[in-house]
Amino acid sequence: MTVTQQRKLVTEIPGPRSVELLGRVRRSVARGVGITLPVFVTEAGGGILVDADGNQLIDLGSGIAVVNVGNAAPAVVQAVQEQVARFTHTCFMVTPYQGYLEVCEALNRITPGDHEKRSVLLNSGAEAVENAVKIARAHTKRDAVVVFDHGYHGRTNLTMAMTAKNMPYKDGFGPFAPEVYRVPTSYPYRDGLTGPAAAARSVASIEKYVGASNVACVVIEPIHGEGGFVVPAEGFLPAVAEWCRDNGVVFVADEIQTGFGRTGDLFACTHEGVVPDLITLAKGIAGGLPLAAVTGRAEIMDAPHVSGLGGTYGGNPVACAAALGAIATIETEDLPARARDIGDIMLPALRELAARHPVIGDVRGRGAMIAIELVDESGAPDAVATSAIAKACHAEGMVVLTAGTDGNVLRFLPPLVMPPDLLREAMGLLAKVIDAR
Known part of the structure; x- marks a missing residue:
């Protein structure tokens, strides 16, 4: 340094x-x-x-x-310098390269749960969230997306619809994508509810206003980021995840801000032992280079048809090298x-x-x-x-x-x-x- x-x-x-x-x-x-x-x-x-x-x-x-x-970070700098001298881009969907594969293998290994997983690499957090919704819809054959008060998920059209806060993220940019439904979250300082009570309120709203059989996925930050670092009451996340399992709904943990060691666990879900079906990742993944990912259960991740997922720059080789350096640093230190x-x-x-x-x-x-x-x-x-x-x-x-x-x-x-x-x-x-x- x-x-x-x-x-x-x-x-x-x-x-x-x-x-x-x-x-x-x-x-x-x-x-x-x-x-x-x-x-x-x-x-x-x-x-x-x-x-x-x-x-x-x-x-x-x-x-x-x-x-x-x-x-x-030294490991990130070294990995980037070595990769950029070899090649900077081919597009994994055209001619693949080992870095993309190694990042996917690492994410499959370190994210919560010991089930078989798959990953897809993308450019940004918003793109990861959009792809998680696509994957959940392909898997469930349902349309509705449930999000929470105070949630933030990005600045694209779908993720603006999923984001709670109007100004500066949404004001004047509509109309937004349909089939997005917002329900109350757990906000202990403001609502005074226990985790199970807050979860029961959320579930009641879903069942009343959306209908469980219509919901493709529930998307939630384990700690709301832009919404004010709102930490849900103990028991809230496990109860929501259990409801999703009982109703065939894909539980998506948006760990874009909370992931990669930020909260004192490698991923914030594990604080209460929650294992998401899909997890969206970005920010801390690559030490400052643009990279994002969706990782999840193999049977859900494999639902979209071949070539239904991807993007020109997703999993860029230089960003993948940075991610491998960052993940190694997080683990070794x-x-x-x-x-x-x-x-x-x-x-x-x-x-x-x-x-x-x-x-x-x-x-x-x-x-x-x-x-x-x-x-x-x-x-x-x-x-x-x-x-x-x-x-x-x-x-x-x-x-x-x-x-x-x-x-x-x-x-x-x-x-x-x-x-x-x-x-x-x-x-x-x-x-x-x-x-x-």
Whole structure:
């Protein structure tokens, strides 16, 4: 790692060089592409981003849970360099190559369950979700897709329909794909229900408004990501999965943000022993290169006709090489354990901060997927305070992200390789910002 693991501010955030580059962005990049923190990164590693002005920022975003293994992880860099020198593309559907096969074998091995599995490789999380729906429909010969309040699944037409939050993801982009039905989720801070009670409410909605015999699949994030890192009450996921088994419905775990060690388990489903029929994967799979996958039961994955699955770039050989390097790093360095260590540092610090500041209504998360929900005096979501705190953190040289259906959640996604002292400094900076309000 060439980047020193130290926060350093040499200019205001953003600095003059970043401001200059931002002006070029406004002249060249479509306005619809938003930017959270307009610093232009020139180098990154461990828990630090270096910008064009020489500032070194603490990274609590990981590129939205992508660089779990850290930026420019050595095994990823080496694998990519070797592959790109050999060939960069042939399309697996035209002339296959070993990297694609090896990634599928690895995913079949490491995902939950000891049943026979198959995998397909794709480009993005949204594409993985769309393919999971296609596979489930081919297998069940049914049409309906059930999703949950606060869920996020992507920005394509089908996945926008599946996503709960309107702004900025859906507003003005309809009409959306049909046969998508949304039911209540488990949100312990807001609904106060036990897991089984919340599941019974969800199942009742499905049966009343959709009908079990019409449902091809239920798609759920084990922890809602963009919806605010909502961790369901214990027992909720197992009960929903059991209902799916009893009714011939494909249970799809969207682990695009929760996977690859992020929550302290290799996959978040295993926290309660849930074995999904299909699992969608992306983000942390390839150390920063674009790759996604659907992995699942062989008899379900094999339902579509030959050539019904695929895509020109899906399973690109360079991305596959990166994935093999990332998976090896996760396993050899036991990054799920590192994620649990991160949680052990962050959660007590955040709970102590919440005890002093009523603006923090809830502290939640698992492993290195942690959030605080910010509220006003009445307990209502406070998006204004959330935005102000995030901007103050940015000014202190720390990347934090907002989330939540109401925009009132600060989410923290440090790289799993972040040094503990840097993480403790980050918690101190957050306390400084909130203490100063």
